[in-house]
Amino acid sequence: MLHVGDEELVFERARRCPRATELVASPVELHQRNVQRRLREANLSKDAFSFVAPVGISKKLLESAGRPTATIDRIDRLSLLHAILEDPPSRASSELALPPRLSSRDPQQIEQIRTEVETVTNFHPERIAAWRDTADDLYDPIDAESSELLNAALFVEQGLRDRITKAVSETELVRRATRMIVATDGVGWTEAYPHIDRLTLLGLSSLSAPHTDLVHAVLSTTPVEVHIHFRSETGTYLKQRFDDLLTRSKPGTEVFE
Amino acid sequence: MTASNRHKLSQPIDPPEVPTVEIVSPTRRDEVRAAMAVVASLRDHGVPIRDIVVVVRDLDAYEEPLFRAAIQYELTPVFWTQLRVTRTRPYALIEAVCDVLDEERVDVETLLRPLELCWSLRSTPGRDEQSVSTTCQWPIDPATVSRVMERLPDGTRTIPEWVDVIKSTGDADGRFQRFVEWIDDAPMPEPESVSTLLGDVIEGYAEHGLPETKAGDSPALLETETDARAVVRVRTLVRQLRHKFADRLEEGTVDQSWGDVANLASVIATQRPGRREHSNARALDVLEANDVWALDVPYVVVLGLTADQWPRPPESVLPPEFQEAVLQGDGQSGLLAPQPAWIGGRDRDQFTDALRAAGQCAVVTRYTQTREGNEVQPSPLLGYINTERVGETDRERLISADRRLPPEIRGFVTAETEDCDE
Secondary structure (H helix, E strand, C coil): CEEECCCHHHHHCCCCCCCCCEEEECCCHHHHHHHHHHHHHCCCCCCCEEEECHHHHHHHHHHHCCCCCCECCHHHHHHHHHHHHHCCHHHHHHHCCCCCCCCCCCHHHHHHHHHHHHHHHCCCHHHHHHHHHHHHCCCCCHHHHHHHHHHHHHHHHHHHHHHCCCECCHHHHHHHHHHHHHHCCCHHHHHHCCCCCEEEEEEECCCCHHHHHHHHHHHHHCCCEEEEEECHHHHHHHHHHHHHHCCCCCCCCCCCC | CCHHHHHHHCCCCCCCCCCEEEEEECCHHHHHHHHHHHHHHHHHCCCCHHHEEEEECCHHHHHHHHHHHHHHCCCCEEECCCCCHHHCHHHHHHHHHHHHHHCCCECHHHHHHHHHCCCCCCCCCCCHHHHCCHHHCCCCCHHHHHHHHHHCCCCCECHHHHHHHHHCCCCCCHHHHHHHHHHHHCCCCCHHHHHHHHHHHHHHHHHHHHHHHHHCCCCCCHHHHHHHHHHHHHHHHHHHHHHHHHHHHHHCCCCCCHHHHHHHHHHHHCCCCCCCCCCCCCCEEEEEHHHCCCCCEEEEEECCCECCCCCCCCCCCCCHHHHHHHHHCCHHHHHCCCCHHHHCHHHHHHHHHHHHCEEEEEEEEEECECCCCCECCECHHHHHCCEEECCHHHHHHHHCCCCCCCHHHHHHHHHHHHHHHC
16 A cells, blocks of 8 residues: 555554554654654554564564575775775776766765665666666667666676675665565565564655565565555655556566576 | 656645744854744743754754754754764774874874873773772873873884883873873784774773763763763774774785774764664754654744755766656656655655644744855745745844744744643
C-alpha cells in the first residue's frame, strides 16, 4: 500500500500486545524519535512496533540465515578507490573516461558517481540496460557522458569487490538480503521475523532502487503487508512511479554475477 | 507514464492549515536574535519550552549565532546534529599528544600544550592512595602551566633533553616531570600501543579534566555536556583508530609515525556518520529541516528562508538532461529510480513538513543582506504561502530590552491562555 503522508494510520494501530507485529523503518534516524514522541504524548503503546533502520532489517535477515554482514565503511572505500585510481594507471584511465567537468583522480567524486548509479539502478541488469537505452536517446554529448558515468561506477564497484572480502557498503547488505529472501522463497524472512505481519516505511522523499528491490522481494514471496508513506510534496509523483520501478526478473540480481 | 506526473514535483504546494507569520530582518544576526526573542517571549507568556521547536535549513551556518543568541535570552538550546568533535577539548588533547610524539625536537609550547588541555595521569587501580598528595593533583591549573612555560628556555629540544631541563627547573613541580617522562616512555606507534596510549589520555581526561569543566561551567552545564559527549566520541574514535591504523600499515599507505596517526584520527573524526546526539528534555530543541517530519508541536520557528539556502542546489554528478529523462520515466527509463531531490523535491518536502509541524502558529524568518551589504533574496518557496508580515517597529520592539511579542503572534498566545481559563 502506498500513501502520501497519512502517518496517523500508524498511530491507529498502536495497542498493548505481548510482542511487536509491525516493523517501522525510516531512513532518517530522528524521524523514529518524532514518531515515538507522538505516541508517548498521545499515551499510546509502542508494543506493536519494532523501530529499525532499513539497513538493520537486512542485517538481521542475513544474520538469521547465518550469512556474513561485515562491511567496509566510506573511509575504507575512499582509501581503496585511491589505490584503484592509481593502479594500474593505464587500465584505470581508459575505463574512467569522464565528462570534462569531473576529475577521474578524485576518490570522493568517483565514490559519488558509484553511489548515484547504485541508488538509481541497484546494479540490476535490467536497470543497467535501461540506463544505456536512456543515455542513447539523449543528444550529443550528454549521451556519451551518461554512459561514461555508468561505466566508471561499474568499473570501480568491480575494483572494490576484487580487493576485499567484506561487503562494499551497507547497501550491498540490502541486496544480499533481497536475494536471500527470493532464493528461500520467503522462508528466510519468516525465520528472521516470525511474528511480523506488516512492514512500514515512513517519511520517504525518494525511493532508491535498493529499497524498491527489497520491498519487491518481500511482497512477492511473503504474506507480509507493506505500507510505504511518502512525504507530502514528492509523494503523489513517487506513488505513481512505483509500479514501473519493479524489475521483471529477480530483485536483488546484480550485473556482476 | 505521462509528463503531467513529472509536473507534480513543481506544482504549487498546499498552504499549511495554521497561520504563518513572517519576520524579515536586515542581517542574519538580527534574524537569529528575532527568532530567539520570539521563543523567550512565548516563554514569558507561559508557553512550555516543549511546545516550541526551532528549525534551520542547515545548522552549519546557524549553530554558532543561535547558540550565542540563546544564551543572551537565557535559553538552553539543544542542537540535534552531529557533534563537531574536532572542535572539542578532548579531541584537541589527542591531537596535541600526537604532535609532541611526532617530532624529534619540540619547543616548549608544543611540549606543554597537552597540559594546557588538561592532560592528566590516569589513575592506576591500587596505586591511587599513595599517589594522592598535593603535588599529584590533576590536571595542573592553567596559571601554573603558564608560569612554568615562561620560565622554561626557548628553542627546540629532544624529549630526553626536556626531561633534564625540567628536573633542574625549580618552579616545575613533580607533575611536570611525570608528564615529560610519560612522553619519553611512549612507544613507537603500533595499532595496539596507539589504542593503549590514546585510551589512557582520554580516560585520564574523563577522570580529571571533565570535573574541572563542570566546576567552571554555567548552571545550564552546556560545556560539560559537550565535553562529556566528546569524551564518548573520542573513546569510539580511538577504538576505530586502532583498526584503521592496522589496515593502513598493512596496505603501506601510512608510516609508522604519530603524525600519520593524527592525520588518520582527523579523517575519522570529520566523517559524518548518521548518528545524532541526545540531550535533556528541558531545553529548546533546534533541528534541521530534514528531521522535523512527523513532529507535532504548537509553535515552530523556521529560520533561513533565503533563496541561497532554500532550496539548495542539488549535489548530483549526473547531467540534468539525464535526470530529466529519468524523472519523466518514459519507456525503459521508467525502471530507473528517480530522485526528486534532483529538482528540489526534498527542499519542498522539508519546507512543508516544517510548517505542518506547527499546531498553533508557524513563524518564518529571513534576512535581506550579507555582512558585506549584498542583497539576499527571499526563498522562492515563500511565494506559495500567505504570510502575515511583522512590521518594522514591532520587530525592533521584539528584539529590544523591553521585548514584546508582535501582535501577529500575540493573538495566538492570548487566545490559547483564554481557552485554558475557560
